[in-house]
Amino acid sequence: MIPAAFDYVRPDTIDEAVRTLHDGGEDAKVLAGGQSLIPILRLRLAFPELLVDLGRIPELRGVREDPATGSLVIGAMTTHHDVIHDPLVRRHAGLLAAATETVADPAVRHRGTLGGSLSHADPAGDLPAVLLALDGEMVAAGPRGRRTVPAREFFVDYLRTALADDEVLVEIRVPRADGWGFHYEKFSRVAQGWAIVGVAALVRRVDGRIAEARIGLTNMGSTPLRARTTEAALAGAEAVPAAVASAADAAAEGTRPATDLSATPEYRAHLARVLTRRAVLAAAGTE
Amino acid sequence: MTRFSTTVDGTRYEDEVEPRLLLVHYLRDHLGLTGTPVGCDTGNCGACTVELDGDSVKSCSVLAVQADGGEVTTVQGLATDGEWTALQTAFHEQHALQCGYCTPGMIMAARDLLKENPDPTPEEIRRGLEGNLCRCTGYQNIVRAVLAAAAEERRREAPAPRSADTGRPDTRPAPAPATAGQEART
Numbered sequence: 001m002i003p004a005a006f007d008y009v010r011p012d013t014i015d016e017a018v019r020t021l022h023d024g025g026e027d028a029k030v031l032a033g034g035q036s037l038i039p040i041l042r043l044r045l046a047f048p049e050l051l052v053d054l055g056r057i058p059e060l061r062g063v064r065e066d067p068a069t070g071s072l073v074i075g076a077m078t079t080h081h082d083v084i085h086d087p088l089v090r091r092h093a094g095l096l097a098a099a100t101e102t103v104a105d106p107a108v109r110h111r112g113t114l115g116g117s118l119s120h121a122d123p124a125g126d127l128p129a130v131l132l133a134l135d136g137e138m139v140a141a142g143p144r145g146r147r148t149v150p151a152r153e154f155f156v157d158y159l160r161t162a163l164a165d166d167e168v169l170v171e172i173r174v175p176r177a178d179g180w181g182f183h184y185e186k187f188s189r190v191a192q193g194w195a196i197v198g199v200a201a202l203v204r205r206v207d208g209r210i211a212e213a214r215i216g217l218t219n220m221g222s223t224p225l226r227a228r229t230t231e232a233a234l235a236g237a238e239a240v241p242a243a244v245a246s247a248a249d250a251a252a253e254g255t256r257p258a259t260d261l262s263a264t265p266e267y268r269a270h271l272a273r274v275l276t277r278r279a280v281l282a283a284a285g286t287e
Numbered sequence: 288m289t290r291f292s293t294t295v296d297g298t299r300y301e302d303e304v305e306p307r308l309l310l311v312h313y314l315r316d317h318l319g320l321t322g323t324p325v326g327c328d329t330g331n332c333g334a335c336t337v338e339l340d341g342d343s344v345k346s347c348s349v350l351a352v353q354a355d356g357g358e359v360t361t362v363q364g365l366a367t368d369g370e371w372t373a374l375q376t377a378f379h380e381q382h383a384l385q386c387g388y389c390t391p392g393m394i395m396a397a398r399d400l401l402k403e404n405p406d407p408t409p410e411e412i413r414r415g416l417e418g419n420l421c422r423c424t425g426y427q428n429i430v431r432a433v434l435a436a437a438a439e440e441r442r443r444e445a446p447a448p449r450s451a452d453t454g455r456p457d458t459r460p461a462p463a464p465a466t467a468g469q470e471a472r473t
Contacts (some may be wrong), residue, residue, distance in 0.1 A: 003327065008289055008306030008352055031350075038348045039330045041307070051306065055353060098344070105418025106399060107333060110342035111349065191417045192331070 003041035010053040013143050014060070014170055022143050024050045025167070030168060031055070032077060032116025035108045060170060063088050072171045076115025081106070083114055093149055094173045095182035099130045102184060105192045115169045118154070121161045121223070123258070124194040126186065128155055129216030129224035131172065133200040138162075139171035146170070153222035158275035173250075177255055180204050183282035185275045186218070189262065195219050196262045197271040199251070201279035203234075210234045210244075210284060220255040220272055229253045230276060239284040244277055251276035295320065296364025306352050310344075311335040313351035314361060322363040322391055326420075333419030336392035337361045343399035345418070362391035365398075369394035373439040374398055376430070383432035385423035392419050397433045405441060409434065 011017040021028050029048035031037055032055075040046050054060055060077035063086045072088055080100045083089055090097050103109060103117070103126055117127045118138065131138075131151040138149045140163055149162045156162055163169060186198040198218030204211045214235040215227040233247035252269035259265055292301040293320060304313060314320045314337070319445055330395045335346040337362040374394050377383070384390045388404045393416065400407060400415035407415065414428070421429060433456030 002308040002309070002312075005305060005307055008350070010352075012354075034350070034353070035330065035348055038350065041348075042309075042328065053353065105333070106415060107336055107343045107345045107396060107418050108330070110346070111344055115444075 001042045002212035004047050007050045010056050020052050026165050031125050033112040035112035035122045072174045076169045077113050080109035080112045092176040098125050102186050119169050121159050121224045129218040130200045132224045133202050133214045133216030136175050137173040140167040141170045142167035158222040174195040183279045185279035197268050199279040200276040201283040203283040210237050210239050220257045226253045239286050248273050248277035289352050291352045293354045295359045308351045310349040310351045311346035324363045334389050334392040336395040350423050374436040377432040377436035381428050381432035383428040389421040
């Protein structure tokens with residue numbers, strides 16, 4: 001299908017983008033990589049009057065290290081392809097590279113962006129749960145300047161984030177996860193399918209024990225969630241299959257998974273337990 | 288209407304289009320380059336894959352105006368003076384198509400894959416073509432064609448071995464790879 005008509009602007013700077021969004025009000029929408037938005041426009045599920053294309057703002061692309069904190073600073077318009085191949089991401093946030101490799105397919109990853117994917121906040125999207133597990137932060141630019149929102153406050157509801165209509169996500173800050181084992185376990189029925197459930201696991205091992213674990217759940221509610229009960233049970237646990245399986249039994253606690261064509265809530269809860277066990281074992285290196 | 292200019296298969300175009308015009312419709316309806324088909328129209332099937340500024344993209348999920356100042360290559364821009372590329376030849380020789388609808392996208396996606404990985408395994412080819420659906424060949428011959436093209440391209444890149452009796456470069460086609468194609472065709 002053909003999208004409904006809209007106006008199109010392509011600002012050169014973040015300030016200009018924010019101003020244009022502010023003037024456009026609720027009828028203006030940000031165009032990042034377009035790999036979710038353009039299909040939505042084509043299906044006429046959205047009717048923005050103005051698209052503000054962030055595709056030509058150089059400072060929104062690329063990965064650098066913050067000298068003060070050592071955190072990675074990823075420009076919101078960095079494509080999935082560039083995230084996967086970035087040496088800093090691979091060295092210090094391997095979970096993000098690994099999960100991004102499971103997003104869609106190579107052509108979509110050439111256009112789709114990390115910031116676009118996070119701002120779209122689809123519960124079945126892989127990267128929100130990853131940022132939650134990594135304790136990432138989002139930096140938003142708006143008419144009143146910049147503010148930093150922790151990942152746990154960024155995802156508000158189904159397709160809704162803490163971003164205001166006139167705010168642009170400009171940076172994603174990711175603390176280094178050096179020395180942490182990681183794994184993203186995704187379950188979908190077909191190649192390039194959305195996650196029916198996904199589990200992002202980070203595990204810090206000390207000798208034979210799990211000192212600390214962080215687990216992000218994809219598609220177990222209207223926002224990504226942390227499996228807090230399982231995380232608590234894993235702290236200090238032996239890195240052996242029986243202990244991990246026992247902790248993973250609590251992975252669906254506190255979640256509210258949806259019913260859709262792919263799965264019932266009960267089946268999703270089952271997947272969360274199984275995939276959490278697999279992801280933690282892989283992250284702990286005890287597969 | 289928005290003014291934009293783009294280079295497609297080596298020819299530069301200046302145009303005024305509605306911003307909502309998709310790149311695939313620009314190629315087909317404005318430029319008459321119907322070698323790039325519209326498949327699923329949802330971003331899934333990959334039939335409309337083209338190269339934009341060096342990367343494979345699904346042209347149904349890109350606005351024409353986003354290609355402003357950019358360079359687009361379609362399947363129609365691959366051959367030089369009517370001579371097919373190794374990939375095109377391999378798709379023909381290995382029977383990597385039946386209806387042919389997915390073929391332009393398959394070739395453009397495979398081309399992108401071989402740029403990053405000139406010597407892929409069958410598994411890597413299947414992963415690289417994950418975003419391209421074929422509903423008739425069952426992928427077997429497509430994988431075989433990409434393997435054959437990769438071998439042929441590596442052969443062309445390598446210094447040409449000279450045939451002992453003629454002293455001319457060896458221009459025999461690369462042997463068909465033995466790794467794929469032994470399984471039953473579906």
